Amino acid sequence: MIIAVDAMGSDHAPQVEVEGALKFVEENKNVEIVLVGDSKKISEYLNFPHERIKIIHTSETIGSDEEPLKAIKTKKTSSMVMALKEVSEKRADAFVTAGNTGAALAGGLFILGRIKGIERPALSPIFPGEKGEFIMLDIGATSDGKAKYLEQYALLGSAYAETRGINNPRVGLLNIGVEETKGDELRKEAYELLQNNKNINFIGNVEARDIFKGYADVIVTDGFSGNVALKVIEGTAGFVMQVLKTNLLSSLKSKILTFLLKKELKGMKKSLDYRETGGSLLIGVNAPLIKAHGSSNSYAFYNALKLSKTVCENNLIEKIKEKLEN
């Protein structure tokens, strides 16, 4: 297996990309990595030549504030476009980037291409929940939702969950109430499509406050509200941690007790850390494309590489195609 990596994407590129890659190939002897980016900067963090890490040099990059489509169309020798081409031209099996999200999406669409039958690919992160993981999609690939996209997300998410070992995944529609009649026009229309599609194990609406409760394995929503949900999760978790800290460090006594609970509090932080899942899969394009957080550290990037490997090994793209043919 070969993973093509945009080595220049993250806020701390290429350090986190290189360090993540080194840790990853160390643990996965059957994987090779192609780092695409500035060879001089990359070699600051990598003893070259490396047995299973190749560098494809380019000095062009796509910045985080560039207009995505234009960047993909015009910057043919950027690290992102060149790494994507490694995959589209079959020299690599998966693509991982921590760069410009919009450009990664545009690259997925125009370089990897959509799977036949899928109009809009979806960003689909995996979340920890009270009874195991769940997938939520779309969390921002498409801002303006349509009911038929949500139906496609349900099929994509089901295939994804199945490859992660969940049998007959339960699909819920993110909504503002559990009753069938709840929500805006988009939700009402999507509800009907989901209910009438025999290839979807639709369990009805899931309220946003219940997403962690394990009622559904796959939660579908439009990219706008999905992105709001994702970021509110991040914001709230951060706020709660801050309030916790303020309270725990309010006196000398509590500081000492907190110090003695260091291990337990670290365990908590780990369970909640987005860096543990490493990135979101862009599902619905012809090859695994993982978008890692721009502020990823090397551990988060390592986890994104791990996810790309799992997606390859599980033959997700093939599974999706099978599902769409049914």
Added chain:
Amino acid sequence: MIIAVDAMGSDHAPQVEVEGALKFVEENKNVEIVLVGDSKKISEYLNFPHERIKIIHTSETIGSDEEPLKAIKTKKTSSMVMALKEVSEKRADAFVTAGNTGAALAGGLFILGRIKGIERPALSPIFPGEKGEFIMLDIGATSDGKAKYLEQYALLGSAYAETRGINNPRVGLLNIGVEETKGDELRKEAYELLQNNKNINFIGNVEARDIFKGYADVIVTDGFSGNVALKVIEGTAGFVMQVLKTNLLSSLKSKILTFLLKKELKGMKKSLDYRETGGSLLIGVNAPLIKAHGSSNSYAFYNALKLSKTVCENNLIEKIKEKLEN
């Protein structure tokens, strides 16, 4: 000041309503309360006659799963409709309920009536933030958003924040990125309206992960994504607390240390507890209408009564009318 209370609305009615009212009048000597509901059930929790708590008896109620508009139109002697009439017919100054949200909204619209110039009233809870409180609206009064509604929310929210002591409140648009061009069609259109309205101190987009950071005093959004945001906050806070608990109670040692930190952890819980703010104001109707959580305890209901008093004392309705005339 007289507050009309739907005494039969909450999951534990009328106990929490009566207990909340008793605590409230005890602390606020200049306030009278009218409890509308089943006098026999109410008197189980109230020594009658009470100096400043009156009962208006009715045995009809509106259930939490009833069709809201129909219930308001047909159940003329329900506790909710009768309490609302106390306000619309000027025998009371504010209305508080923990009952059916949809019915409370319909009652607000059809019994209290909209303020001239406001097409859609908004549910507008107050949240704790890192640098003080902020108001988010709408969080679910209207599912299908329009840009002009969001503009009206900005005016309503600004007036509300001003009456709470915030000078020239900063208004942010909840969005999936900070740049002007971000978001769906609704957001783009709303951005323009907000930017061009001289009566709004618009600071641009606020990402959902930053709502607690204090960049804006008022955050406007459509009712669907606002409701998702609100409930994701609840769900995430609950999930984080559960993970914290699991970790802190993982061994005997950590259990003992946690016990010694009881006070600090309680302080944390208090800072995050929705019961502290008590309820959401339905802003944009002709009188203060507070919707408390259906699962409120008596402390939460007491806080909802407190909020209704503050809104009255601050002359919010008059302030809104002034603002709309400018």
